[in-house]
Amino acid sequence: MPSKLTASAARQNFSDILNRAAYGGERVVVHRGKKPVAAVVPIEDLDLIERLEDELDVKAALKALKEPGAIPWETIKKKLRL
CATH class of the missing domain: 3.40.1620 (YefM-like fold)
Incomplete structure (x- = not known):
């Protein structure tokens, strides 16, 4: 505690x-x-929190990529003029 x-x-x-x-x-x-x-x-606790957040972000991104109607990266680049 x-x-x-x-x-x-x-x-x-x-x-x-x-x-x-x-x-x-x-x-x-x-x-x-x-x-x-x-x-x-302790800094080790912060490191663990950040690793867990990164893992959750990756899982969310992978889930979003599987959703129908995803916008191709090339389309996004054109819209943002990248």
């Missing part, structure tokens, strides 16, 4: 939060009032 800090506490302890994420693998959620607004996570 991630640690929780207010935005003020996060600002005052930013260096410590970075170290906790970078070296301790800890996730820290920053709140404004009761609402979570940001998170500091």
Whole structure:
């Protein structure tokens, strides 16, 4: 479970939060009032999120290519004057 800090506490302890994420693998959620607004996570977590997003994008693109009525790339290039 991630640690929780207010935005003020996060600002005052930013260096410590970075170290906790970078070296301790800890996730820290920053709140404004009761609402979570940001998170500091280890870079490995961000890399994983980005790889998962890329994989989802590829799956969506492959699905779109299979749909009937797809517009050929050459047609798009002509319309966009590429």
